[in-house]
Amino acid sequence: MKFVADLHIHSRFSRATSSDLTPENLWLWGQYKGIGLVGTGDCIHPLWLDELEKKTEPDDNGFLRLVPSIASGLAAQVPASCRREVRFVLSTEISCIYKKNGRVRKVHCVVIFSSLEACRSFQQRLAALGNIKSDGRPILGLDAKDLLALALECDPHVLFVPAHIWTPWFSVLGAASGFDSVRECFEDLTPHIFALETGLSSDPGMNWRLSGLDEFILISNSDAHSVSKLGREANLFDTDFSYAGVYRALADRNDPGMTGTIEFFPEEGKYHYDGHRDCKTRLHPRETAWYGGACPVCGKAVTTGVMSRIESLADHPQGRRGMRARPYFNLVPLEEVIAESRGVGSQSKQVRQAWFDLVSRLGPELSILMDYSLPDIAAAGGDVLAEGIRLMREGRITIQAGYDGEYGVIRIFDELQRKQVRGQLSFL
Template sequence: MRFTADLHIHSRFSRATSRDLDLQQLWRWAQLKGIRVVGTGDCTHPEWLAELERELVPAEAGLLRLRREPPPDQVPASCRAPVSFLISGEISCIYRKGGRTRKVHCLILLPDFAAAHRLNLQLARIGSLASDGRPILKLDAKDLLAMVLDASPRALLVPAHAWTPHYSIFGACSGFASLSECFDELAPHIHAIETGLSSDPAMNWRLSGLDGVTLISNSDAHSAAKLGREATIFDTELCYDGIHQAIAGGKGVAGTIEFFPEQGKYHADGHRCCGIRFSPEETIAHDYRCPVCGRKLTVGVLHRVELLADRPTGARPALAPPFWSVIPLIDLIGGALRVGSSSKKAETLYFELLQEQGNEFHILLEAPLQKIAARSSATLAAGIARMRAGEVEIEPGYDGKFGTVSVSASEDDAT
């Protein structure tokens, strides 16, 4: 069965997240986006875990559904579809290894509540689980992996947003040069990495050390509306073991839906306070220092990939699944209407399109352009056409500032 999943999200119990991150809103937005399986996020937080156990009941094997679904009028008829949840969470490991402080975020996928309780019992001995939905623990990522596998041999640990500078396995500020450098003899139990918003599969294909490692994408959503800004497409049995086998073996991951990586807030190098954004070559020429204030530049994902890559740009391993780069529909609508994407006018057209055309992924990737034009404008249809063709205008993100990826399209461009 082919379906789309977003397995890395957060709840309202994580810091810097929206209060709307509850199960009902996740259920609603999953349908609006076109997502069949959603991670619960934050399974280590005691209050959120208790809420999950109250509000969810078994669905497909190892997956869960809402005990009481909201009224159907919460979702347009064109978008309505079943939604299942998979127990997941993110843990921030901060520790010393190899003479350096390491900060590695890890995505955890678990087959059942019993495994979540076993893991939490071990983690609670290390530090507080109640202060943040994504707990910060003085714990080696390798030791966390051992605990995860001890909680359940069917559990998975996936290095999260693997390239971001500050909190990732390969990040420039505190990361490693390989999976084995981080996880030592347990590295064979790492079957996948999450590419993150600032990189895409093509960038990761440049590292032969990642051959055989499954590349997955998720939103890391901090509000319900951000669900699905990246996602993974599976073609496997709809159950926990089907997802586990697809990630662990590679077969069954049919592709990913991606940000244009330049839109990610750590793609390029730079220093946001001084407005400096550099390419890797410019950073090297300036000796990794900001030319305005002299402080160290934040080395971005593109630069870090260049440092570790052993293949040229354009290399692609055999049998690597495809990916599709998209711009969020609300941003395309804002551009077509020449208004902010958070404006009432853009929001109204967004929901009108969902009502008439179907979920967001269908509109972005599959819906006939003529139908989009008929229900909205030729300008929007032309913008979607250009996005699908990769004909975009880019100002890369850097040092914590999101980039902009847009299309220039008028009614005359529509086909």
């Protein structure tokens, strides 16, 4: 069966997240977005795991489903065009901060469990090592390799995935506090790592430049801190809709079950270019080299972005395909395409309303972005929107790249183009 999976999100118990992150809303938004499998996020946090146990029940496939009485109470909020099965899989992110080989390392990993029992036993082990109540994403003074060993002890079928691997501050390959290879971090346990999360600021094409990553399959997740961001990056599967199916698709090199990923345009990510946010300094890696790595405004060292970091570790030029390569699709969130088609801000009320209208009339967001025909989109949302979707699908958009924690800025149209599209179409 074909399904979309978003395996790394957060609950409202993580720092800087929205209070709308409840099991009920994740179930609803999974349907609005077109996602069949949602990682629970934060499954080590005691309050969140208790809530999950209360509001969901294990299915026979290693996933959780919303208890039927809750689901039936919510069903009226789901337009017929979006109705689908949504299951959850137990997952959490964990932050390891420790010293290794003479340097402080900060590594985030996503851990996905095959059962509630395994998750509970891991929770108990971590509770003995640090504070698991203060943040949905526990912060531990533990070596990431030891964390992997512990996870394997609690769950032989755990999926342990280094998160957003290029983020400068908190990742296995990050410029500021990561390593130069996955093996340097996980040593002899490296074969238990099957997948790497590429993060918002890089896409698979950039990662394929490193032959050191060939043994891993590349996955993408939203890392959502509010429900509306669910599925902004995600994974496409065509396999059994079960934990075993997902596990096989990632762990077995010959299994074709993972068929691709949904990606941001990497320039949209917060760390694509180098730069210094306080001074609004945004630098292409070539410019950084020109300025000797210092901010031309204040002279402080700039934050090295993902493009630079990959350039410094890559052993191939852009254009190489990785050994476990899958197709990928660079998308812009629908609310941004709507906002661009109307020339208004993406957080405005009219955009939110138009988004809901469109999803109710046509179907889930990801299907609108990827699958539906342009005439159908034009009929439901207008000609300018359909033209925006076409330009996005063809990659013909401009983006001011993100840097030092600042998201990139997308432009699909300028005012003249919007008028031209309307004018041409009314002329025809």
